Amino acid sequence: MLQKPKILVIKIGSNVLTKEGGRPDIERMSSLVTQIASLKSDGIKVLLVSSGAVAFGRGEIKLPEKIDPILKKQIWASSGQIELINTYKGLFKKHDVAISQILVTKEDFRDRKHYLNMRNCLLGLITQGIVPVINENDTVAITELMFTDNDELASLTAAMVNADSLILLTNVDGIFDGNPSDPKSKLISLIGNKMPDLEEVISPIKSSFGRGGMLTKTNMAKKAAELGIQVWIANGKKENILFDVINQKAASTFFEPNPKKQSTKKWLAHGDQYFKGEVVINEGAKNALASNKISSLLPVGIISVKGDFSKGDIIRITDESGVKIGLGKAEYPSPIAQEKIGLKNQKPFIHYDYLYLFQNA
Template sequence: MRVVIKVGSSSLTTADGHLDPDRVGTVVDAVVAVRARGDEVVLVSSGAIAAGLGPLALPQRPRDLPTQQAAAAVGQRALIAHYSEAFAAAGLVVGQVLLTVDDVSRRSHYRNAHQTFAKLLELGVVPVVNENDTVATSEIRFGDNDRLAALVAHLVHADELILLSDVDGLYTGHPDLPDSRPIATVASEADLAGVDVARVGSAVGTGGMVTKIEAARIATAAGIPVRLTSAARAIEAVEGQPVGTRFAPTGKRRATRLLWLAHASETRGRLVLDAGARRALVERGASLLAAGVVAVEGEFSGGDPVDVVGPDGALVARGIVNYDSAELPAMLGRSTSDLAASMGADHERAVIHRDDLILMA
């Protein structure tokens, strides 16, 4: 069994931004418990920026990017040092893996990341993953590590994702309100109807319940169950006890490329379809041919991810395009045989092959 555990900044630090050794120790104990039973574990840990607040005498998480990056540069060293020392006491070796969204949105980077994780786990190393906040730009944004944890869970073919937070599960409203009720199981989107999750993150974190739910959606859609609970109950969670909230799988495991397309890719442009092409994609699972494309928007190259929209502009699918945006306008509305006759056999390819396309609607 392979487990991904994600812990947020507020679960690792004191109010003034210093790492709390006891809180870090609780997370480490949970990871050690997973390894002790013979399973593999990947730890996705926030906390670099938060851990830098105390040493830099910053009263709260900075809003400007340069100061965030400075705090991350100082805090990441402290964070991994604590983990290395704590895991070494249990006879485990730590491997630091710093990722940005780019590493899970570009196809070649995604493949390389998968190979790195596979080798680390094969060697018995505990990968400790964090957002590379020191060099990231737009990637430092609300809830990124929750989303990143879900993508990492799929990347390493995890059997379970455990999200550790500063609350002990999902509630129907703010946990402090007397009429809020805990939700033990989320089996479908219907179970989230009427749930108020408009709760911002803590002073040292960036996430909130909204990002936890989004991470759960990503993982469960790929067939990975999710457990959401507090860091204080981490041991109970890894032991399989019914703590917090369990999000049941809603979909099947799919090719890594398709999950990347659905949730991690930054699309470079749009292809607008006619009604017939939209039906062919949605109802028959067909490839996208030039004959059904009526407009090209944006600049992209062959191999880039693009959005595919219907005549009304609504998103239909996302896929890897086989042609540059500069050459597609001359191909629009033309049959494959016509393109091959006038432009060469190389243009017999589909604009997007069905194996490189995922429906989004």
């Protein structure tokens, strides 16, 4: 059942914000800003995750071909971000809407305290009617800690602020059962709770500006929907697309949400790239976690502990065959965890409230 958004995260991709050849599409930006301002006036709290810094920078600064690609991107991002945010500021000002700039890296989502500080800041901004414009800090992000693309950042942000809705705007109508450019391909308008595996039918084509592709969008949308967030993938190049998506008039792909999960579970759900250690558990512990009973992970069910971690760090849980079962927050550091392996009558290593199990486990 579709619900009217209360907290909405909108992600705008690079190809939505640029014309052919990479020049900024100010008219498109202006149209989207007008729609966002209208949604705000209707009582919806909006957070904007916007690509475009590198594309804007590329249009501003010409660099020699021989420059290191990472350095080239950093230069374009640091220059283009100024142009991007100033353009947004001017467009939103016409509607008397204040904005703020938030630049993040994956490290900001790794530490629970840091995560909560950022969450409180974002919630404070939208409570005051300010639209946060969020982007990856490409200037300082290193390759292994880069987001796959801003679809991942948008999904993380939606989980962080307990948003009920997420719209991913790209330059196609949604997920197709083949290459979107093939006339025979059909739009998949609804992806239900059971989340079918769509990897075989989704085009692997990536955009010329972004890092990700449609498969990334699908995976991030599925993860957000699993956490209880309603998600649309839609064509940001179309007029009035935000209005039409929310009013169910747009050609798009809608991901049906599961029941909502508590906020700590949402933080953990995206932690598979941020974990600091790993525990292997026995079959008895695996069955206990998978049962309908509320179960924490106890040391008696742990076979081995890997990694150097502190209390509060994210830990990955696997079975004896190496199958990933879930993620959790460590209740004590690795040296103590090592000492307690297999012992009975111990406090939980991962409490149920800080335990997230993968759907396919």
